[in-house]
Amino acid sequence: MAQGQDEAGRDSVADRIAEEALIVDVGAYEGPLDLLLTLSRTQKVDLRKISILELARQYLAFVEQAKRLRLELAADYLVMAAWLAFLKSRLLLPPDSADEGPTGEELAAHLAFQLERLEAMRNVAARLMARDQLGRDIFARGITQDVTRVRRVTYTATLLDLMQGYARIRTRDDFRPFVMDRDNLMTMEQALDRMRHLIGFAGEWTDIASYLPPEWDHDPVRRRTATAAHFAASLELAKEGRIEIRQGDTFAPIHIRKRLPRDV
Amino acid sequence: MAEQERMVEAILFATAEPVTLPQLAGRMPHGCDPAAALALVRKRFAGRGVHLVRVGEAWAFRTAPDLGFLMSHEIVETRKLSRAAIETLAIVAYHQPATRAEIEEIRGVSVSRGTLDQLIELDWIRLGRRRMTPGRPVTFIVTQHFLDHFGLESARDLPGLKELRAAGLLDSRPQPGTEVEDADQAGQNDLFEDDA
Amino acid sequence: MAEQERMVEAILFATAEPVTLPQLAGRMPHGCDPAAALALVRKRFAGRGVHLVRVGEAWAFRTAPDLGFLMSHEIVETRKLSRAAIETLAIVAYHQPATRAEIEEIRGVSVSRGTLDQLIELDWIRLGRRRMTPGRPVTFIVTQHFLDHFGLESARDLPGLKELRAAGLLDSRPQPGTEVEDADQAGQNDLFEDDA
Numbered sequence: 001m002a003q004g005q006d007e008a009g010r011d012s013v014a015d016r017i018a019e020e021a022l023i024v025d026v027g028a029y030e031g032p033l034d035l036l037l038t039l040s041r042t043q044k045v046d047l048r049k050i051s052i053l054e055l056a057r058q059y060l061a062f063v064e065q066a067k068r069l070r071l072e073l074a075a076d077y078l079v080m081a082a083w084l085a086f087l088k089s090r091l092l093l094p095p096d097s098a099d100e101g102p103t104g105e106e107l108a109a110h111l112a113f114q115l116e117r118l119e120a121m122r123n124v125a126a127r128l129m130a131r132d133q134l135g136r137d138i139f140a141r142g143i144t145q146d147v148t149r150v151r152r153v154t155y156t157a158t159l160l161d162l163m164q165g166y167a168r169i170r171t172r173d174d175f176r177p178f179v180m181d182r183d184n185l186m187t188m189e190q191a192l193d194r195m196r197h198l199i200g201f202a203g204e205w206t207d208i209a210s211y212l213p214p215e216w217d218h219d220p221v222r223r224r225t226a227t228a229a230h231f232a233a234s235l236e237l238a239k240e241g242r243i244e245i246r247q248g249d250t251f252a253p254i255h256i257r258k259r260l261p262r263d264v
Numbered sequence: 265m266a267e268q269e270r271m272v273e274a275i276l277f278a279t280a281e282p283v284t285l286p287q288l289a290g291r292m293p294h295g296c297d298p299a300a301a302l303a304l305v306r307k308r309f310a311g312r313g314v315h316l317v318r319v320g321e322a323w324a325f326r327t328a329p330d331l332g333f334l335m336s337h338e339i340v341e342t343r344k345l346s347r348a349a350i351e352t353l354a355i356v357a358y359h360q361p362a363t364r365a366e367i368e369e370i371r372g373v374s375v376s377r378g379t380l381d382q383l384i385e386l387d388w389i390r391l392g393r394r395r396m397t398p399g400r401p402v403t404f405i406v407t408q409h410f411l412d413h414f415g416l417e418s419a420r421d422l423p424g425l426k427e428l429r430a431a432g433l434l435d436s437r438p439q440p441g442t443e444v445e446d447a448d449q450a451g452q453n454d455l456f457e458d459d460a
Numbered sequence: 461m462a463e464q465e466r467m468v469e470a471i472l473f474a475t476a477e478p479v480t481l482p483q484l485a486g487r488m489p490h491g492c493d494p495a496a497a498l499a500l501v502r503k504r505f506a507g508r509g510v511h512l513v514r515v516g517e518a519w520a521f522r523t524a525p526d527l528g529f530l531m532s533h534e535i536v537e538t539r540k541l542s543r544a545a546i547e548t549l550a551i552v553a554y555h556q557p558a559t560r561a562e563i564e565e566i567r568g569v570s571v572s573r574g575t576l577d578q579l580i581e582l583d584w585i586r587l588g589r590r591r592m593t594p595g596r597p598v599t600f601i602v603t604q605h606f607l608d609h610f611g612l613e614s615a616r617d618l619p620g621l622k623e624l625r626a627a628g629l630l631d632s633r634p635q636p637g638t639e640v641e642d643a644d645q646a647g648q649n650d651l652f653e654d655d656a
Contacts, residue, residue: 030544033568076569102636110636113629117566120620120629125550127619134609135536137528139278140476141521143324148336155386157345157353159414163423165347166354169371271530273509274523277473278534291530313469331470334487 032080035062037115047116052108053091056084087111184221191229192236199243205255208234268292268301269308276305282322349379353388357410357419361392361403380404388413464488464497465504472501478518478608514613516604525611545575549584553606553618554630557588557599562632576600584609 029035039058040050063081066073090104132138195211208230216226234256237243247254271292276283288298302323306316309325317326327335345353352375355367367375383389383404392405406419416422467488472479484494498519502512505521513522523531541549548571551563563571579585588601602615612618624630 030567031569106636110633113633114566114568116627117629118568120624120627121547121550121554121566124554124618124620124624125546128550128553128610129541129546131610131612131619132525132528134522134611135534135538137525138611139274139523139528139531139534141473142278142280142534143282144476145327145335145474151341153341153343155343155345155349155382157350159416161345161350162354162357162414165350166358169351169355270507270509270524271527274527275509275530277510277521278523278531280534291533311466313466313471314473325473327470327474328466331467334467334471335474337487 032077033114033118037118040115047119050112052111053088056088059084184225186216186226186229188229188232191233195233195237199237199258203258205257208254208256265301268296269304272298272301272305276323276325282319282324284322349382352379353383356389356404357406357422360405360419363395363401363403365401461497464492465500468494468497468501472519472521478515478520480518515608516614518604545578548575549579552585552600553602554621554624556601559591559597559599561597
């Protein structure tokens with residue numbers, strides 16, 4: 001820290017002001033590399049000839065000062081500081097022949113390369129944005145004409161399609177998927193549905209046969225299934241306690257009537 | 265003036281609407297003569313692929329009318345014929361001449377006008393002689409184009425039901441009453457005799 | 461050929477988008493030579509207010525840059541790009557195909573998702589082939605629309621590209637003491653070679 005201040009002391013006032021501005025604007029830097037690039041400009045030399053050692057000192061001084069001013073520095077600034085401190089020691093100490101890792105010079109050269117590359121990218125980015133741009137300096141056709149797409153459809157069929165089609169029609173009647181034929185079957189559920197609605201009106205003893213729907217009354221097959229369904233339904237209703245059933249004799253007509261509340 | 269011509273070209277090219285003379289004058293530097301420049305541009309583009317045309321009081325570049333065909337892009341799409349159309353076509357081919365009522369009877373469903381129209385448009389069926397029955401209904405027969413398309417010498421080359429079955433196209437188990445099939449065959453031949 | 465020249469003019473005048481040679485061929489009648497016609501059209505419009513420019517593999521008419529001042533009406537206001545977005549764009553353009561990690565390495569900060577999204581939305585960068593390195597990271601490359609927007613015939617015409625390459629600033633130089641990824645370098649050179 002002391003060293004950094006000593007150096008700053010020797011610099012011009014303008015440089016000191018610039019350095020203070022750096023601190024205040026810490027939020028304006030896009031990371032440590034950006035800050036290093038800005039610091040390197042104070043050396044006023046070609047980036048290729050930059051003193052990395054000097055740059056490392058400047059950076060470490062910056063971080064020290066930021067700490068003193070209690071500025072929140074993001075972790076990557078501190079990581080860079082640690083790395084630069086390591087680099088500084090490598091550059092200052094005589095090379096250790098037993099050390100396998102890269103030399104301080106190699107690391108410094110790479111950092112110089114990174115800075116030079118970042119600056120180069122910034123320069124070409126500026127050159128790119130300064131070019132004539134479409135919609136700003138260069139213009140495309142204003143009145144555009146859509147290409148109309150004419151859709152022409154051709155239909156195809158093969159002889160096989162034709163023959164299969166014909167075969168399909170001619171053999172249609174031969175097959176019918178197996179299904180239970182339920183047209184002439186009345187279920188107990190159907191009869192129960194009907195009777196629940198009708199039973200409210202059955203105050204008097206009525207022949208169960210009179211409950212059959214008329215359309216089920218003529219065909220003997222339909223009449224038989226309807227009768228069975230209605231009988232089963234009336235047993236169900238009797239079990240629920242909603243009707244009473246009576247039959248005078250074997251094979252005599254079966255009568256039902258609504259079960260009155262007083263009977264309960 | 266050459267420079268003004270370039271300006272007129274650029275303005276008329278890039279502007280989204282036709283541009284009037286006062287608008288041109290307003291956009292070009294002071295002292296320009298847009299009318300004269302326009303006249304030169306018009307001459308320069310005469311006979312080119314795009315022309316300078318007057319649209320009411322304004323000017324615009326437009327495609328030369330004879331090149332309008334370049335602005336449409338034809339897409340040929342191949343689709344499979346619908347099942348209804350194939351069945352109708354098959355019935356006409358096997359039973360020709362067939363009336364619409366006959367086709368409907370065989371298919372078991374009504375035949376839409378559109379299906380017949382489509383087949384006629386494809387030049388696969390055409391109107392045959394009217395049937396000499398009450399109402400004199402029109403009949404449909406297949407065309408030469410149909411025979412060419414399906415690679416047939418004549419409609420009689422179409423395989424019969426027996427052959428279809430032999431070829432595995434009718435993988436139905438043979439029904440007990442196969443006489444029906446023979447009757448079909450006979451009926452079909454009758455119809456073809458008519459046609460011959 | 462004069463007729464084909466007219467056709468090329470008409471087709472390219474009708475659209476704001478660059479049109480490729482195959483697209484031209486597809487729309488012109490069979491047997492036309494759009495490449496030859498294009499060369500003639502380019503010559504004809506050289507130095508005019510509107511000229512023919514090459515955009516990657518496609519061609520378009522554009523107003524001459526020196527006449528941009530006439531077009532203040534037509535300027536499309538665009539959102540100002542952030543410094544991060546501009547730098548990211550430049551890195552993708554000069555280092556393409558570039559992975560996110562490479563962009564971050566060069567800028568020294570992480571790339572926010574929004575920056576790449578914005579550039580993709582502008583249709584200036586798009587995904588390239590995955591890098592054949594562990595993790596198979598996606599790469600980014602610039603689009604035809606990028607070339608069109610910045611008036612570049614191809615990515616090789618990027619300003620300063622040759623100097624940067626000569627200075628070795630486009631090499632992917634690994635941090636000393638880390639593993640070298642040879643495949644990276646090969647992939648990148650391939651793309652620019654492809655382009656040549």
